[in-house]
Amino acid sequence: MKFGFQSLEGRIATLFLVLIIVLQVLGLVVIQKGIENNARASIATELTNGEKVFRKLMEQNAQQRRFSAQVLARDTGFVQAVGSDGSGDRETIHSALENSARRAGADLTMLIDGERKVKVSTGVRQAPALEQLVFGLLDQAEDGDGASAVALVDNKPFQIVVMPVKAPITIAWVVMGFAIDRQLAIDMKELSALEVAIFARDTAGTWLPVESTVPPGAVGAMAASLQNRSASHTLDVDIDGNMYSARVVDIGRAGDRGASVMLARSIEEAMGEYARLEHRLMLLTIIGIVVAALASVLTAKRIAQPLRQLADIARRLERGDYRAQSGFERDDEIGALAKAFDSMRDGIAKREQEISRLAYWDPLTNLPNRAQFVLLLNEALADAKKHEQPVFVLMMDLDRFKHVNDVMGHNFGDALLRQVAGRLQLRLAEAHAGAHVARLGGDEFAVLLPGSSLAAACSIAASIQQALEQPLSLDDQTVDIGAGLGIAGYPLHGIDAEALMSMAEVAMYNAKQRNDGAVVYDPAIDKSSETSLSLLTELRNAIERNEFRLHVQPKMKLDTGAVVGVESLVRWAHPVRGNVFPDEFIPFAEQTGFIRVLTHWVLEQSAALCHEMAAKGINLKVSVNLSTRDLLDQDLPNKFMDILQRHQVAPESFCLEITESAIMDDPVRAQQTLERLHAMGVDLSIDDFGTGYSSLAYLKRLPVDELKIDKSFVLNMENDIGDTKIVRSTIDLGHNMGLRVVAEGIESEAVWQLLAALGCDEGQGYFMSRPIPGDKLIDWIRNWKPPVRSALPYASADHTVS
Structure with a gap:
């Protein structure tokens, strides 16, 4: 192999060479910088000492001259x-x-x-x-x-x-x-080896040369540098093309006039010895680079040659030839790598078969996995296209398996999956000889039915459901488990494996939602899924774009007609659809979990409205509905308290409404959340009472303050004795439990009067007011006129409900 930059040898040699060059260059730069700094420091020291020598010389001259004057005196x-x-x-x-x-x-x-x-x-x-x-x-x-x-x-x-x-x-x-003449400058130069120039400054501020040891043509440059100097006494001067470092010594001043002496030292002369040292270092650097280049090439060849041989062995291993031996007998890292190659060759040969099995088979159930199922499906489709036969795919997802895992543990769940796999294999062996069953992952299974009709596929799906509905016994535990099944087939629904599996999965999830046996794929299901996905995106955007609006429906005391509270409701002002009512998006929000975000928004807006009303002297209790997901949020009390504190609203100003069905989904967690909310001082209400599945024994333990009678019993109670009896019984039950009773759905004055006669505490409905925007509430309260309490012929309601 030729030596080049693309080869490992070339790269190693180049890397070493570049590193050495970089290090040498950096070293030279550092040394050169050090040389310059040392030279500058040396020059500065010489100039400082020169100034001392000059002042000493001036002092000596002055002493001698004082002596001469003393002789005369x-x-x-x-x-x-x-x-x-x-x-x-x-x-x-x-x-x-x-x-x-x-x-x-x-x-x-x-x-x-x-x-x-x-x-x-x-x-x-x-x-x-x-x-x-x-x-x-x-x-x-x-x-x-x-x-x-x-x-x-x-x-x-x-x-x-x-x-x-x-x-x-x-x-x-x-x-x-x-x-002070030239002789002084000459004496100073002989003592210090510094160039000396004497200057005088006239009243105009111009420096005039007096005497110097430099050529006359250079004195002008020195005078110009004095003219332009800053406050510093040290400066660089260009004298006849040579740079000097100079120090200015002031020797006399009278007003704006003065005299100074400039001491200068040639930078080039000061750095002469250092420059010779630098040249020697550069020579040594070049020699070092050449030697290092040769050494790096030899080292690169020693490293790369065995690696090329090992690469050749690796290519043979890639082709499945496990007979190649490295043949290296070295004790260094290359020898260790060669031994590792030999061990790897043996390991690959032993594990290849196992890896192939694990790649296409599920180790837990010994069923084909998703990859193997796709291969089987592709083969079946190819054969079906050739012989013009149908192929159907069944996909199933076990019900309540996560709950089993959480309660019984993963080992129990694994054993359960193995039993399910056994039942599927047994049932398919009886129903379809050419069927294949696979575990796609988790609790999902798939069945391949080549050459089967839609009717046969539906029959097999029903048989599988029947098999799974039979309780499973494990470790003295009996588990009831079912599954949602989806069916898709070629050429009825799709023509390739990916499409068929996707369609079967869509049908499967639809079956789990409907809880109605197996579902055959229908394009309308997919359209519904796309609509749901779009709706979730729009809900998220609605929060960000402030498209939701808070509406309220007033609640009155039925005996006096006084407004005592409101129920907060949400409306969606969609930019395209217009006003969207809660029935169109609340169920989907609950299903997707977006309801928590929506509930937080309603609580926030309700607290703001409550604070605004209280500031105007109107104190009302605000009711807000909580969903099942809200009750399962253990952090809900902390979030709600944060909202109350930010808006400076007392907990007693709120009543949180929950449905019976929401409580019964997870009674333990729901009760924990309700108890923490009630401990804060918030009132709790059972909404739509009479339509759920809770027991009175359980409701007795809940920390609730209010019962709301569902409107289905209130709407027609003036004409339906049965509804009246239910309402009366509910009112008596609530009062016996010490609860406040509220009726919703009041749409006529007759119903108002009847509820008042039955002792119902509060009510709300279209008769009093439809839901109105929150900012219109104050005006509505000012204009509200309650009906006059009348003596109805059935005021006691004795003959009506007895």
């Missing part, structure tokens, strides 16, 4: 001349000053008399700034036996020394000025 003849006021003495003083200046190398001299006036001066004209500086040094010179400073004279810096003349008190001061 202590000369006896000079002191006598200064003490005299004659003109001859002035000439003596002038001569002495000139002689001392010549010996000391001073460029200017002055004698300041005791009245602090310039008596004699030589060498330079008087300047106000100079005199001001000198006068400021007099006291310092007298106290410290001399003083020095830097002054600007004609835009040139001078080092000024002042020495008092005492006889024995101070009678005058000798002043000498020394120009």
Whole structure:
């Protein structure tokens, strides 16, 4: 195999090489950065030390010059001349000053008399700034036996020394000025190896070069850098194409004027030694890369060659040839991999048959699984198309199997599935010789009936249901179990395996919903499923788009007609269908579990309405219906309390209505939820009382406060003695149990009066008001006029209901 980037060898070698190059380059970058930082640090140190050396040099010069001035100030003849006021003495003083200046190398001299006036001066004209500086040094010179400073004279810096003349008190001061010239710059360069430039700043703020050790053409660049510098004393300067790091030392200032010295160090010279080191490192890096490249290629070949041989063995294993041996005798990881290949070859050979069985057979029941059933169905369809024969598929799902699992455990459930499989096999062996039964998963089974008619398929389905209806005995436990069956066939319903199984499944779920034996697939069932799916999506969107509306139906006391409460109802303002009534979506919401979301919405809106009414002085008890799924929600009390707290509504303002059938679906969990709600202070009501299946013994234990008589008994009670008897008995029962009794469905004044005569506490119905929008309730209450209580001929209802 050729060495290339696409090969493993090429990739390994390339990877190693790239890593080495990256590491070397990173190392060089880090080293170069370190070199630059070290050079910069070294230059900064040199400049700092240079500044110290320069100031020391200035101090030494000042000390020497103070000594020269001191020699003159202590000369006896000079002191006598200064003490005299004659003109001859002035000439003596002038001569002495000139002689001392010549010996000391001073460029200017002055004698300041005791009245602090310039008596004699030589060498330079008087300047106000100079005199001001000198006068400021007099006291310092007298106290410290001399003083020095830097002054600007004609835009040139001078080092000024002042020495008092005492006889024995101070009678005058000798002043000498020394120009800071090129010699100082040269001395500084010899001491520190730094380039030196002296500048003076005029009153316009322009820096003027005085002396420097750099070529004249470079001084202008240095002056420009001074002109543009910030507050920092360190800056970079380009001098004749070479970068210098410079430090500015201020040596004198008088108002806007001043003098500074720039000390500069060549960056290139400072980094020269480092650059040579960097070149050596680059050479070593190149040599290292070459050596590493050779080593990586050799290593890659050593790794990849055995792997190619193992890949060839793997391809032979793929073809089912398990005779190939690796033949490696190595103690490294490659040898271990070769041994693992040999072990894998043996394991694959032993497990292939088992894997094939597990892939197509259910290990629990030893029946074909879904994959095998699809293969069998495809074969049957192919044969049926060839011979123009029908094929039918039966799909079944066991009833209550999850409950069995939850109560009896999964081991019991597995044993039950095995018994079901045995019964199916036995019944099909008797009914259809060519039938196949399979377990598709969970508690779903499927039956393949090749060459069968629809009538025969229905007959076999009925036989299977009959077999499953017989109780199953396991571990001294008898279990009743049934199944929902769906039937679909070729060519009646579909032409391929996937379509037939999907149709049979749709029919099966329809059979479980109808609880009416086996169901043959009908396209209308699928359409209904699509409609249901669309309805669920629309319900979810309705919550998000705020399409639901809260309506309420008032509840009155039948003896006085006073409005004491309302029942909250929901309406759906659909953007396309218009107003959708609850009967059209509530059952579906309960079936899909969306009812919990809807109940939460109604509770939220009802609490908001209750708070609004209370703020306007109207205190009503709001009734809200709870479904079976709501009662099974153990977190419902916490959710409801959160709603009440957010809207600042007392629990006593609510009455939650539940139906008898909802309670009986899971009495234990329902009672736990009701007890927690009742403990909060919420009233509970049994809705549609008389239509459920609960026992009075069980209802006696429920923490309820109200019974609502179903409207089916109220609507026609003025004309039906039987309904009247039922209503009267229910009222007496409720009162005997200490409950409030409410009648719903009052649609006439006669029924109102009859219920009042029978002692019914409250009522609601179309006679008083149809459900109205919640925001219209206040206006309705203000306009409500209850009927006058009349003495009916059957007010006592004795002869009517006896």
